[in-house]
Amino acid sequence: MDVNRCYRTNQKMDNKTSLSAFMDQPYPFYYESRKLLEILGIIFMIGFFFNFLLQPFGVNPDEHKMNYFWICVIHSGSPLLLLSCIALVLKLFPKTTDNWKVKKEFILILSLVLMTGITQFLLRDVIYNNPDNWSWRYFKEEVINSFIAGVFLAPVIISINLNRQQLRNKSNAHRISAAIHEVKEPQSNTIVSIDTEVKSEKFSFDSNSFIYAKAEGNYAEIFLKKENECHKLTKRISLKNLEAQLSSFTYIIKTHRSILLNVNYIENVSGNAQGYKVQLKNCTETVPVSRNYIPSFEKETTAG
The missing domain is CATH 2.40.50.1020 (LytTr DNA-binding domain)
Incomplete structure (x- = not known):
């Protein structure tokens, strides 16, 4: 029993160490200049088509104050404004962005998702005719929907991009070192x-x-x-x-x-x-x- 307990403890410690090492890896900071515009465009297109074509969270036309197309535009556009504001704030702290890491990318995404959910809740009176717009139920619903739409994709996207950038830069660095x-x-x-x-x-x-x-x-x-x-x-x-x-x-x-x-x-x-x-x-x-x-x-x- 003591051996098994020790083995499980060591496994947990190794997992924590591996996770910590992954989160502390350098990660490219994309939220500036042309790259930021590209990211905003991708977020808008994914969000718009996700909402407009799949209608994942249920649609009740009787509650709508406007055409569903414009509702999708509003839902997809609000994260763009929030991310632009976050990028402007981060620009004031170049030492932070120069030392960007995987864990900072996760924190940024989680912050963006949370703020998006809150913003969608605050916009309900603009979009829907519903007497319960300001209820706790809809607050939780908007935040949870934002997390469903954003958080589950973040680890996959970050991992793929991290590996892609590392492989490319390591390969090019090897080539440059050989040609010095x-x-x-x-x-x-x-x-x-x-x-x-x-x-x-x-x-x-x-x-x-x-x-x-x-x-x-x-x-x-x-x-x-x-x-x-x-x-x-x-x-x-x-x-x-x-x-x-x-x-x-x-x-x-x-x-x-x-x-x-x-x-x-x-x-x-x-x-x-x-x-x-x-x-x-x-x-x-x-x-x-x-x-x-x-x-x-x-x-x-x-x-x-």
Whole structure:
């Protein structure tokens, strides 16, 4: 009995560990720019045809204040407005979206489903002639219907997309690592003077010694090769400003909203669902290549 109990306990612990590891995996953040518009369009089409063609939750035309077509438009359109608002709020927290994980995707979907159910309940007086519109019964019904429509699909969609992105990025990362070479020849005049937001802190370095830089608030941490080691400078300058002043050096590229790197220092590239991770020579820290910068990164690292 004790052996069986111990075995079951170990199984539960292993299951919890596996679930925790799955939820902590990096996941691409899609809710911005063109990708957001594509997602909104897909959600609307799925929601509309699900409601209009299947009529899954029962339809009583006597209660309708408008044509059923427009009722489906309202039901399918409300999640779009909610998701757009969520995306705008998340845009204010770039560090959160840069470090997006599977568990954050689940939380976002559950929040969207819950808010959609509440919104559908609040819209009942606009859509239906029913004296019980504001009853607890209909509140539960709208929330439960939203969860039925959304939650059961979420694990399947996330799992499929996670595996698809991982396989694709890992395969491409392997190809890039195999093709790594000195992408750009060192230039003869490589000493560059950088103007910072504080005039007295102007500084210079050899662009060939530049490994990478990352944004840290109003500052930039700049990593330079010095005696085969990675030496860090912290300067009051935005990454955008630094990028502009290094624009003449084509081997220095942006791979992330907060990262600039010298492609000649790439040692190895690995892939995950969000994009790539780059190991740089003379550095212990890896730096990311986010989804939006993958095309330009691949172009620079495989050209030649």
